[in-house]
Amino acid sequence: MGALDGVRVIELAGIGPGPFCGMMLSDMGAEVIRIDRVGAVKGGDPDQPPVGVIERGRRSIGVDLKSPEGIEVVLALVEGADMIFEGFRPGVAERLGVGPEECLARNPALVYGRMTGWGQEGPYASAAGHDINYIALAGALAHMGRADSGPVPPLNLVGDFGGGGMYLAFGMVCALLSARTTGQGQVVDAAMVDGAASLMGFFHGFLATGFHKPERGVNTLDTGAHFYDVYQCLDGSYISLGSIEPHFYAEMVEKLGLDPERFAPQFDQTQWPALKAEIATVVAAKTRDQWDTILAGSDVCYAPVLTIDEAVTHPHNVERGTFVESAGLIQPGPAPRFSETPGAISRPPAHPGQHTDEILAEVGLDAAALRASGVVA
Secondary structure, eight states, X not given: OOTTTTOEEEEEOOSTHHHHXXXXXXXXXXXXXXXXXXXXOOOOOTTSOOOOGGGTTEEEEEEOTTSHHHHHHHHHHHHTOSEEEEOOOTTHHHHHTOSHHXXXXXXXXXXXXXXXXXXXXXXXXXXXOOHHHHHHHTTOGGGSSOTTSOOOOOTTIIIIIIIIIIHHHHHHHHHHHHHHHHSOOEEEEEEHHHHHHHHTHHHHHHHHHTSSOSSTTOSTTTTOXXXXXXXXXXXXXXXXXXXXXXXXXXXXXXXXXXXXXXTOOTTOTTTHHHHHHHHHHHHTTSOHHHHHHHHTTSTTOEEEOOOHHHHHHOHHHHHHTOEEEETTEEEEOOSSOOSSSOOOOOSOOOOTTTTHHHHHHHTTOOHHHHHHTTSBO
């Protein structure tokens, strides 16, 4: 009984941020039905589900989206749904016949979510792109990295998942609340370039005050400061320090055994490179485990820099149950957490088309006839 229990969502299968949005909604209790293209249906053993973590929690039906009969199947599902979302290029859903106009005609209270990189309009709207391109145009990528190197893409976390999938999920739930009050559905246009730009709002403010310089790698939070960076240990692994506030900074100086007088000018940026070099020398004299013994649990603002495998077994994450096992695969559990309606992984990832017959039966369609004609698989 998650917070979205009773909400039915139709997902037109895509990659990256769309499936991540579907996972978020499913983890919170929504029933998500993924519509895969018939060409993606290859069979598969239900007892051996795929390993795509962000594909978890939904059933799948295989539909020929290029046939009128297939589009009618989608619209039949839309009639009983609360939300639908797609991640096509602008205009593709309309050409298929499952755009907002067709879907809202069948279900006026429907929330129609759209996930794109550039948005539904603009000079770049019809161009191909990926996370790295969207965060570049949003003014985010230029500020990530060290002063002596080019910009460093932060995996595809900022565009695809942060600025894309999470903003789409948030927008759709907001629109659902509105629809339940007004009875009127609407379109949610989630563009990754917009989301990434929104995530940079904090730094727009900092730039306006002059506290943050436009140059990369010279500021407090972008590896410019000696008290906010990662440092290599004797064993080749790393620790992270984030001792921004003066009382945290003082504790860092004390626990690292640094000279308080030498490190007193915390925010004198002319001193940062030299102070950083001194900290690097000190940290390199001990292993990560040794620093963990000294710093863990303190107010230094410290954590060891862990790999995925190491994070799974860290005592803090184990105690909180941050990672869970589902269908034999260790993976992040649902987030955030709720006191009364906790999220849950409802089912493992589905093979494309795995639940075609049962989903069609739920909306009163003849699965055998549709399958015989190639409309579904």
